[in-house]
Amino acid sequence: MNKTLDLSIGCDSCPIKHRAVCARCDADELETLEEIKYYRSFEAGQTLIWSGDRMEFVGSVVSGIASLTQTMEDGRTQMVGLLLPSDFVGRPGREFASYDVVATTDVVMCCFRRKPFENMMVETPHVAQRLLEMTLDELDAAREWMLVLGRKTAREKIASLLSIIGRRDASLKLEGMVGRIVFDLPLTREAMADYLGLTLETVSRQMSALKRDGVIELEGKRHVTVPSFERLMDEAGDDADGGMMA
Amino acid sequence: MNKTLDLSIGCDSCPIKHRAVCARCDADELETLEEIKYYRSFEAGQTLIWSGDRMEFVGSVVSGIASLTQTMEDGRTQMVGLLLPSDFVGRPGREFASYDVVATTDVVMCCFRRKPFENMMVETPHVAQRLLEMTLDELDAAREWMLVLGRKTAREKIASLLSIIGRRDASLKLEGMVGRIVFDLPLTREAMADYLGLTLETVSRQMSALKRDGVIELEGKRHVTVPSFERLMDEAGDDADGGMMA
DNA sequence: GCGAACCCTTGACTCAGATCAAGTTCAGGA
DNA sequence: TCCTGAACTTGATCTGAGTCAAGGGTTCGC
Structure with a gap:
């Protein structure tokens, strides 16, 4: 260092x-x-x-x-x-x-x-x-998040958060932001809920739903694999180009 | 000028x-x-x-x-x-x-x-x-608003918005921010809804409720009198000191 | 190995706010 | 004066997310 x-x-x-x-x-x-x-x-x-x-x-x-x-x-x-x-x-x-x-x-x-x-x-x-x-x-990030908090559904909120964390985490290692990405969630379900304006139960349910629908894969509770980042962005309700959180 | x-x-x-x-x-x-x-x-x-x-x-x-x-x-x-x-x-x-x-x-x-x-x-x-x-x-204002969008009820959201507009409007004329204030709403119900992450029907209903409960008085649709600013702040869920929107 | 403390999941039920559907009010124009 | 349209209100109904409750899985200290 x-x-x-x-x-x-x-x-x-x-x-x-x-x-x-x-x-x-x-x-x-x-x-x-x-x-x-x-x-x-x-x-x-x-x-x-x-x-x-x-x-x-x-x-x-x-x-x-x-x-x-x-x-x-x-x-x-x-x-x-x-x-x-x-x-x-x-x-x-x-x-x-x-x-x-x-x-x-x-x-x-x-x-x-x-x-x-x-x-x-x-x-x-x-x-x-x-x-x-x-x-x-x-x-800009705060204002982007205002859209998430004010207008997105629980499922879209979760997908938005995952795409931010995934992008951030992966951008240190990869060029481009396409296809498969893998990262560890640094947040408890409760912290995710506090960020998203949801309850922890809803976060848990929606994580399960995204898993069931093949949008994400979960190993343990925190290790996340996103098979298709485009699909995740789509679930988040964002344009493919992804203007989320600078 | x-x-x-x-x-x-x-x-x-x-x-x-x-x-x-x-x-x-x-x-x-x-x-x-x-x-x-x-x-x-x-x-x-x-x-x-x-x-x-x-x-x-x-x-x-x-x-x-x-x-x-x-x-x-x-x-x-x-x-x-x-x-x-x-x-x-x-x-x-x-x-x-x-x-x-x-x-x-x-x-x-x-x-x-x-x-x-x-x-x-x-x-x-x-x-x-x-x-x-x-x-x-x-x-700071954007982050303050994230709390409003993420965690407040419809009624609290309306009260928060009214307190911001009232404060802003009145601060040009008055010292201190106590007691009675009067102002004109510069927003349609729809614009209010877009700001608060609500529908215009919910905005309308909550405005009626605040009027019914004596928190505000309405003359026409836009002219608002707040008999007690403290009461409004209370409805907004803020501390009395009012850290809202710089 | 056992209990305790977390963290997480899932189910059953509730309810605030969305949606759908009529109206009402009011300002502006013919 | 009446007509029109935009802004608003109100009612009936629906639904997504909250609430309450029970239980599972891990980790840690004893």
Whole structure:
């Protein structure tokens, strides 16, 4: 794990797709970041950040899955973002967290102290530029998800989620997104339900239905094989070209 | 209507809350913007921009209401953003539109040719900073709305929408957000349904129910009086402090 | 090996919101 | 003034997903 990858900072040749910032391999900046960098580990189920907390750090996920969630007083919860390795956490310029950040699996975060990170940002416009770009991507993803939550059936919701996770997972290994893909679901049925605005029973039933209908194959509860990605996209109600979640 | 307000650009004393950019009253920038500025009018129902179109301009809504919508092949549509006067349209750095922009009422837009606007942005870091801030606000609003779409009942959804529109409308006139507020709904029942992930019949029924229960008063179909904003917030399922839609 | 704690599945029943089908209201035009 | 059409309301019925309940499979610690 070299420095570039480790920091989730990289130039275009970086193997991680969603970089926190693109420092264009500028050595000075990397050194500056080294000084304010530290790691933290979290256990599955732990809340990394509570909504309303003062943010001490920004950073990116090194390994594991975290999620942004909102909870109503009566306990209804909605996941509003999924944080996979290399995803960025935190809002430069915002002192307080807007959402709970929860570790869905064990998580290792690469953190930067917020204040110095923000200072660096102000001095390096292309970093601010990159952050704007990332934020726009997140916004597109959020809006794409609004269609899923507002208008899709339970079956379509499940297929949409599987296609996102499958695409994301597979894109690290494969070129193109056609034919057969295989991946492990990093979410419990309950977490899937919270993301999709469903109950865990409905998620379970629809997973069984997709299996019965040959859209997916399941080995154990988490290991998923999609024989035809096109078929899955079709079940998700998306156009074949697949504009889902950047 | 002075230049500052007209452009939806302003310093902190600007009466419009959601400014396109904060030029800090810098005269040079205002002049630059004047040169690339033009107005366009659109009729209710007209699509300003089709998803996938090349964006010729960015700009802000001067009057009227527009909406960002997504449509599935079978016609199901979901509104993913509401554009009220002074809201910004367009993504600097993105050449193609991701969503349809539809005029919900007659709309006047104040447009800036995209390329020169982007050039100006690159040269003026604080404008880029302001755009990042705006985008983060939009992202928060989108995520807030994901909770509404995923977890709220029809009645709560309607109350949430009314509280957003009421807050927005009233905030231009009042200090604080307590007690009685009065406003005109700028949306048809169908547009409300598309925003809330409901059918127009359900919207109509729930509006009637809220009226019957004294949460709102209706004069005609669009003129709404909310006797107690706190009560409305309560119906929306939000905490009294009201973190809804920035 | 056994119990406990999770995570997941499945069945039976319920219900909120969708669908289908009439009406009503109201503004604008002939 | 009446006609027309768009926007809206209301009723009857249906249905997809929620709720409640029971049970299976794994993993972990004792």
